[in-house]
Amino acid sequence: MRIKVGQDMATGLLFAIIGIGALIVGWDYPMGQWTRPGTGVLPAILSGLLTLTGVVLIIKSISSGDSEITGINWMPLALVTLAVVLFGFLIDTTVLNFGVFTVKVPGLGLWLAMAISMTVCALAIQETQWKEYAIFLVFMMVMAWGVFICALGMPINACPSFAECQVCWLVTTPAKKLYEALFWVVR
Numbered sequence: 001m002r003i004k005v006g007q008d009m010a011t012g013l014l015f016a017i018i019g020i021g022a023l024i025v026g027w028d029y030p031m032g033q034w035t036r037p038g039t040g041v042l043p044a045i046l047s048g049l050l051t052l053t054g055v056v057l058i059i060k061s062i063s064s065g066d067s068e069i070t071g072i073n074w075m076p077l078a079l080v081t082l083a084v085v086l087f088g089f090l091i092d093t094t095v096l097n098f099g100v101f102t103v104k105v106p107g108l109g110l111w112l113a114m115a116i117s118m119t120v121c122a123l124a125i126q127e128t129q130w131k132e133y134a135i136f137l138v139f140m141m142v143m144a145w146g147v148f149i150c151a152l153g154m155p156i157n158a159c160p161s162f163a164e165c166q167v168c169w170l171v172t173t174p175a176k177k178l179y180e181a182l183f184w185v186v187r
Contacts (some may be wrong), residue, residue: 006067012057027082033078039086076124087117109157110149111141 022043029040090113095106108116118137122128150153 006061008057008061008067012054012059012061015054015057017054019047019049019054022047023051045180059112079124083117083120086120087113090116106160107157109159110144111158112160114141114144 026040026043027041030038031040031044032038079083089105090108091110092107094107096103096105107113115137118133118140122130122133145158149156149158
């Protein structure tokens with residue numbers, strides 16, 4: 001039996017290789033106990049799921065016919081990679097040391113960093129419906145704020161770090177109080 005390397009096979013191999021690589025990198029992370037998981041639990045789960053997804057795609061490509069790879073569109077890959085790097089640089093204050101001089105990039109906060117990085121990702125697809133994208137962007141920004149800042153209490157600024165944003169304070173303070181009241185009722 002001759003195995004043809006098509007789109008599903010290539011994607012499955014990529015997922016499996018990245019998943020196994022992540023599992024190897026995170027092998028020494030502490031797993032903790034059942035009642036108090038350590039920092040290695042989430043990377044192990046995610047890398048295991050990514051590897052499993054890759055294996056499923058490989059099996060699917062072998063069992064049913066797979067479409068051939070006609071070409072690689074590098075623009076979406078480059079833009080999504082750029083968006084991830086931008087998010088990392090923009091969410092918090094970053095100091096770039098170039099040896100001779102140092103550049104301090106002020107953090108734009110969660111909301112602006114998400115808006116910029118998600119917009120760069122949306123530019124990667126020609127079929128982007130901008131009205132639907134705007135609704136999705138607002139939904140994701142509210143969800144990220146609710147999960148990471150309110151629920152998990154992560155020390156992330158929602159607004160830019162270079163300005164004490166009164167609008168941000170006016171929005172987040174009552175909304176955070178409402179979230180805490182709802183969370184207390186649900187408990």
